[in-house]
Amino acid sequence: MADFHVRSDSVDVEQIMGQIRTRIREKRGADYTEAELQHLASVKLERFLDSRGVRSTLVEAFRKTRVASPEPASYEFTDETLFESPRPWLRKVRRWLAPILRLFINPDRLSAALRVQKEVNADFHRRFRAREEMDPLYYEVVHNLVLEITRLGIDVQNLKMRVESLSSRLDFDERRGRSLEGLVERRGSESPRPPDPGPRGPDGARYGSGPRVTEAQSHGAPAGPVAASPAPLGGGLAPQEARPDDPRDRRRRRRRRRRRPGQNLASMPGGPQGAVSGAHSTGDGRSQTGDAAPTSDDGDGGDDGPEGNGGGPEDTHQ
Amino acid sequence: MKLAVVVQRYGADINGGAELHARYIAEHLARHAEVEVLTTCARDYITWKNEWPPGEERINGVRVRRFAVAKPRDPRDFGHRSQIVFDHPHSVADELAWLESEGPTSPDLVRHVARTEAEVDFFVFFSYRYYHSWHGIRAVPGKAVLVPTAERDPAAGVSIFGPVLRGARALMFNSFEERALIEGVSGRTGPGVVVGVGSEIPDQPQPARFRRKFDVKRPFAIYVGRIDENKGCRELFDYFGRYAAMNPRGLDLVLVGSKVLEVPSHPRIRYVGFLPDEDKFDAIAASDTLIMPSRYESLSMVALEAWALGRPVLANGHCDVLRGQVTRGNGGLYYESFEEFAEALYALEGAGPIGGPFGRNGREFFRQHYAWPVIERKYLDMFDRLSREPAAGPIDKIPGWMARRKRDRPPAAAVVGAVKAGPVVH
Numbered sequence: 001m002a003d004f005h006v007r008s009d010s011v012d013v014e015q016i017m018g019q020i021r022t023r024i025r026e027k028r029g030a031d032y033t034e035a036e037l038q039h040l041a042s043v044k045l046e047r048f049l050d051s052r053g054v055r056s057t058l059v060e061a062f063r064k065t066r067v068a069s070p071e072p073a074s075y076e077f078t079d080e081t082l083f084e085s086p087r088p089w090l091r092k093v094r095r096w097l098a099p100i101l102r103l104f105i106n107p108d109r110l111s112a113a114l115r116v117q118k119e120v121n122a123d124f125h126r127r128f129r130a131r132e133e134m135d136p137l138y139y140e141v142v143h144n145l146v147l148e149i150t151r152l153g154i155d156v157q158n159l160k161m162r163v164e165s166l167s168s169r170l171d172f173d174e175r176r177g178r179s180l181e182g183l184v185e186r187r188g189s190e191s192p193r194p195p196d197p198g199p200r201g202p203d204g205a206r207y208g209s210g211p212r213v214t215e216a217q218s219h220g221a222p223a224g225p226v227a228a229s230p231a232p233l234g235g236g237l238a239p240q241e242a243r244p245d246d247p248r249d250r251r252r253r254r255r256r257r258r259r260r261p262g263q264n265l266a267s268m269p270g271g272p273q274g275a276v277s278g279a280h281s282t283g284d285g286r287s288q289t290g291d292a293a294p295t296s297d298d299g300d301g302g303d304d305g306p307e308g309n310g311g312g313p314e315d316t317h318q
Numbered sequence: 319m320k321l322a323v324v325v326q327r328y329g330a331d332i333n334g335g336a337e338l339h340a341r342y343i344a345e346h347l348a349r350h351a352e353v354e355v356l357t358t359c360a361r362d363y364i365t366w367k368n369e370w371p372p373g374e375e376r377i378n379g380v381r382v383r384r385f386a387v388a389k390p391r392d393p394r395d396f397g398h399r400s401q402i403v404f405d406h407p408h409s410v411a412d413e414l415a416w417l418e419s420e421g422p423t424s425p426d427l428v429r430h431v432a433r434t435e436a437e438v439d440f441f442v443f444f445s446y447r448y449y450h451s452w453h454g455i456r457a458v459p460g461k462a463v464l465v466p467t468a469e470r471d472p473a474a475g476v477s478i479f480g481p482v483l484r485g486a487r488a489l490m491f492n493s494f495e496e497r498a499l500i501e502g503v504s505g506r507t508g509p510g511v512v513v514g515v516g517s518e519i520p521d522q523p524q525p526a527r528f529r530r531k532f533d534v535k536r537p538f539a540i541y542v543g544r545i546d547e548n549k550g551c552r553e554l555f556d557y558f559g560r561y562a563a564m565n566p567r568g569l570d571l572v573l574v575g576s577k578v579l580e581v582p583s584h585p586r587i588r589y590v591g592f593l594p595d596e597d598k599f600d601a602i603a604a605s606d607t608l609i610m611p612s613r614y615e616s617l618s619m620v621a622l623e624a625w626a627l628g629r630p631v632l633a634n635g636h637c638d639v640l641r642g643q644v645t646r647g648n649g650g651l652y653y654e655s656f657e658e659f660a661e662a663l664y665a666l667e668g669a670g671p672i673g674g675p676f677g678r679n680g681r682e683f684f685r686q687h688y689a690w691p692v693i694e695r696k697y698l699d700m701f702d703r704l705s706r707e708p709a710a711g712p713i714d715k716i717p718g719w720m721a722r723r724k725r726d727r728p729p730a731a732a733v734v735g736a737v738k739a740g741p742v743v744h
Contacts, residue, residue: 011675012648013644013651013652016665017651017652017658020658020665023661024658024661027657126394129401
């Protein structure tokens with residue numbers, strides 16, 4: 001609710017009403033004024049409501065069908081009506097002959113029936129009019145419903161977008177949190193045993209500073225695959241053969257550096273068919289697929305790597 | 319000076335706006351002149367059925383003379399004729415038949431008015447739209463002072479009222495908006511003054527007494543009047559229900575008056591029934607604000623009473639008169655939608671910053687314009703002026719037999735619709 005700023009007793013109705021209206025506009029949002037909502041309700045319903053079954057032309061159609069029924073033909077009917085005539089002499093003659101007519105038929109019954117019919121007509125018309133008077137009410141109801149549905153449709157759309165935005169931000173925050181937690185854990189565990197710089201190359205500061213290198217080494221894992229590994233990864237180069245100044249090793253590192261994040265060997269031109277990035281041998285000799293790109297250096301997914309489980313040489317360097 | 323107040327119904331227990339207005343005016347003018355009330359035997363304004371005996375009686379010291387209603391109203395016939403006159407092109411004959419159907423048809427009353435013209439200085443007619451005023455003013459145009467109590471409804475556009483509104487010696491309006499409406503539909507330029515009516519406000523209302531008596535503990539807004547859809551009560555219930563859902567700690571709603579519409583069962587809506595004046599004023603004094611949800615008012619006496627007691631008013635902004643009064647008096651707020659209703663009601667809570675100042679403004683507005691000495695003085699000044707000025711010409715005649723049957727009159731609703739609407743703010 002609004003807070004009103006009144007400096008003294010001299011309050012002004014229009015000024016406060018202005019504040020109230022401003023507050024209402026702020027609440028509703030500046031994007032949609034009443035007029036815009038009306039416009040949206042009458043034209044662009046499908047865009048917001050998809051196929052919910054509300055036609056955008058509903059209100060228009062309803063308005064078009066509103067026509068006032070004409071007055072029914074009105075006539076007065078009395079016992080004398082049957083003998084009426086614009087010509088006075090004819091009227092007189094008919095009256096004189098009326099007793100003779102009554103010998104053949106009973107015109108009173110006819111008059112009575114027509115009188116009843118007149119009342120029935122009037123009653124029917126009254127009811128019909130009452131029905132017609134309700135029509136504007138229905139129109140209002142339908143109109144308001146359409147307006148509210150439109151408003152709700154817009155709100156739902158906005159809320160969906162907000163939920164998506166919040167969801168992606170939450171996802172990002174979760175991953176970031178997990179990665180930071182992993183970093184804290186690894187730092188804690190590497191402090192008693194400084195990393196062995198042995199297997200690092202000349203650019204070991206760059207590669208070797210990654211947590212997997214230190215962790216794998218700190219756990220005593222060899223820089224290469226575990227003994228049970230059936231086949232070395234990364235083009236079949238045995239890790240124990242890799243030496244810092246080995247030109248083959250340098251060449252291999254350069255090749256790896258050219259890989260883009262998320263790209264595996266199999267997807268690289270000339271890469272070994274069937275080889276999978278992040279795949280590493282487990283202790284039981286089965287191949288396991290990691291779901292993180294090994295080159296990722298932002299921590300995302302890197303924590304899914306084979307920490308302490310005898311990761312392969314590629315993992316240890318990236 | 320001898321005055322006759324002519325009104326459709328009259329009684330100490332009749333609380334219709336115009337009738338109560340007439341009683342207050344008669345009783346107050348009786349302090350300055352010899353006043354007689356001429357009225358019908360009807361008590362019910364729907365049927366005008368004769369319920370009091372014809373003849374004389376005294377009510378609060380004022381002599382009242384009653385005349386029988388010749389023919390009670392048939393609501394169906396009246397509804398049908400109203401539809402013809404309000405919504406379709408029609409003839410003067412249709413309008414006269416409509417007036418006859420509306421009633422209260424009391425030819426005896428009109429005959430008495432015509433017969434006593436010489437004995438009475440001024441006839442003060444109340445409510446322009448009824449049989450007694452139309453025929454009465456035509457009978458004594460030179461001595462007719464009319465209190466039209468006109469609302470912005472289609473009846474104001476019925477063409478037979480034009481000559482009568484123009485022909486009365488003076489008009490005592492309830493509001494500037496009413497004056498604008500009457501002058502707009504009739505083209506009247508003669509004497510007239512915006513008067514309104516006062517109220518019998520107690521000096522020391524007892525809000526605590528009302529709270530004790532009806533076990534009302536929470537702060538509340540109040541509605542006083544007939545609980546009727548025509549008075550905007552259905553919309554009020556709808557709006558208040560939504561307001562209550564939004565503001566669990568906001569105001570409650572207390573309803574005072576006779577019940578035509580069912581009051582919804584809601585923990586924060588309290589109906590206390592029709593109350594005597596003492597309790598009514600206690601209730602208003604105990605409230606934080608008075609709500610006036612009606613769209614059609616010529617003057618809201620209860621709003622004036624609330625102001626007299628220093629309470630702000632929340633009025634329906636669709637009613638020109640109420641909106642104009644609220645704006646001119648700076649004594650409350652108005653609303654035209656639910657959002658405005660909720661915000662304004664929140665703003666007018668007693669604990670808020672503006673309820674108090676609005677109440678004080680309202681009290682001052684009432685004191686300046688609606689205190690009884692002010693009202694009485696306006697009437698007496700007008701009588702004095704009319705006594706000095708010559709009467710205008712005779713009232714326009716009713717068209718002849720053939721002309722009366724020509725369907726050349728526009729729908730009355732369209733006539734009223736063409737007159738400029740909106741509050742008159744000075």
